Every structure is written in structure tokens, then in C-alpha cells.
Amino acid sequence: MSSFKPGGKKWGRQWVGIFGGAAIGWALTLVIPGLEERFGMLTVLLWSAAIGGILTSLDGFMRAGAALTRRDNRALNLLVGLGIPILLLVVLYLVAR
Numbered sequence: 001m002s003s004f005k006p007g008g009k010k011w012g013r014q015w016v017g018i019f020g021g022a023a024i025g026w027a028l029t030l031v032i033p034g035l036e037e038r039f040g041m042l043t044v045l046l047w048s049a050a051i052g053g054i055l056t057s058l059d060g061f062m063r064a065g066a067a068l069t070r071r072d073n074r075a076l077n078l079l080v081g082l083g084i085p086i087l088l089l090v091v092l093y094l095v096a097r
Contacts, residue, residue: 014057021052054082 025048029036035044054061061081066072068080 010057010060014053017052017054017056018049019052021055022046022049024048024052 022045025044026041028048029041029044039047058078061084062074062077063081064084065077065079065081068084069076071077
């Protein structure tokens with residue numbers, strides 16, 4: 001059973017990462033106006049929020065990678081765990097084309 005339940009410690013930490021990332025993205029657009037001109041405020045906010053959420057849940061990606069590799073190599077497990085959503089997005093893109 002997964003330990004990732006709404007209202008749990010990890011769930012709250014991920015939300016803090018999402019909002020913290022969005023706040024950092026907003027601050028970056030204020031400091032570097034070229035970001036907002038080039039990509040738009042909403043795009044910068046969404047990407048920075050996604051990166052913040054990913055950074056606060058790296059242990060979950062490592063557990064997912066460990067389930068597939070069955071190894072104790074943290075770097076390998078992290079790469080495999082991060083590759084799972086990327087692979088799913090590529091498959092969805094290819095199917096939707």
C-alpha cells in the first residue's frame with residue numbers, strides 16, 4: 001500500500017514545493033523580464049511549479065525506479081523513476097499525432 005495519502009506529510013511537502021516553485025518562477029519573471037516576454041508569465045509559473053513539485057518528491061521517483069530495477073543504486077533508480085513519466089508523455093504524444 002502506498003504511503004502517499006492526501007493529508008500526509010509527503011503530500012503537504014509536495015504542495016509546498018509546487019507553490020514555492022511558482023513563487024520562484026514569479027520572482028524570476030520580475031528579475032529577468034526577458035523570461036516573461038519570451039515564454040509568458042503562465043508558462044514560466046507552470047514550469048517552475050512542476051519543477052518544484054518534482055524536486056520535493058524525488059524519493060517517490062527513487063522508489064518507483066527501485067521497483068523496476070530492483071537495485072540499491074540511488075542514481076540509477078532516480079533516472080529510471082524520472083524516465084517513467086517522460087516515457088508516458090512520449091507515448092501519449094506519438095498516439096495523439
